[in-house]
Amino acid sequence: MADGAFARRVFHWAAIYGVVTLVPLYFLPPPPGARIEINLGFIGLALVFQGVFWVISRDPRRFLPLMPLAMLEKLVFAVPALALFALGRLEGIVAMFAAIDVILAVLFVIAWRKTAS
Numbered sequence: 001m002a003d004g005a006f007a008r009r010v011f012h013w014a015a016i017y018g019v020v021t022l023v024p025l026y027f028l029p030p031p032p033g034a035r036i037e038i039n040l041g042f043i044g045l046a047l048v049f050q051g052v053f054w055v056i057s058r059d060p061r062r063f064l065p066l067m068p069l070a071m072l073e074k075l076v077f078a079v080p081a082l083a084l085f086a087l088g089r090l091e092g093i094v095a096m097f098a099a100i101d102v103i104l105a106v107l108f109v110i111a112w113r114k115t116a117s
Contacts, residue, residue, distance in 0.1 A: 011053045019050050078101035
């Protein structure tokens with residue numbers, strides 16, 4: 001795909017997926033023992049990054065330097081979540097969303113490489 005078309009699609013759909021999965025979390029009670037402000041901060045910051053993905057999707061070549069940060073945004077949740085799941089300290093549903101974030105991180109790497117070349 002020429003001129004960042006792959007990156008446009010990946011970041012566009014990642015932004016939509018993120019908003020659809022994150023907004024409902026505002027309406028769920030926080031996990032037992034969790035501090036509400038930390039829970040809300042996580043959700044809010046993750047939602048802000050969906051805006052970053054949307055911006056990248058509009059002009060991938062221009063925003064190429066933001067793509068590695070987008071990769072990190074996916075991995076900063078996915079890696080610890082999957083590690084906790086492997087230790088039996090996290091529910092399977094959370095691990096499923098973490099696995100989706102790993103897939104998105106890989107797609108972001110591919111988009112970055114294709115756009116940079």
